[in-house]
Amino acid sequence: MEDRWLSIKEICKHLGVSSDTVYKWIDKFGMPAHRMGRLWKFNKKEVDDWVKAGGATYENTVS
Template sequence: MTEPQAEPWVTMKDAQEHLGVSRDTVVDWINHRGLPGYKIGRFWKFKLSEIDNWLRLNADNSRDVERGVNA
């Protein structure tokens, strides 16, 4: 029986492309909205499954931000 492979860590650029937003937006979401990201030295690392889960849990707040409502 083989062990399941661990999900790989991805870079800031990968997270940006996955979300379709700029680096500044990703950093803002980490600092102000709780986007899960881990700073290792000077590099940010992410798990795409954590980002996707965060998006699902925060979908209502994201819509409020798009409408200009402070969430």
């Protein structure tokens, strides 16, 4: 099983959302992300678990 950190571009592709959405989720909704210098990195399992737990539900993301 591949267990590597994903870039912002890769996590956006995985979730089917824009980078603006991902940055908003990090800032406002606690999306699991790790800052490495100037870059954000993501653990796919952590993000998938966050989504399954309702972190990206419509009610949580509507401004």
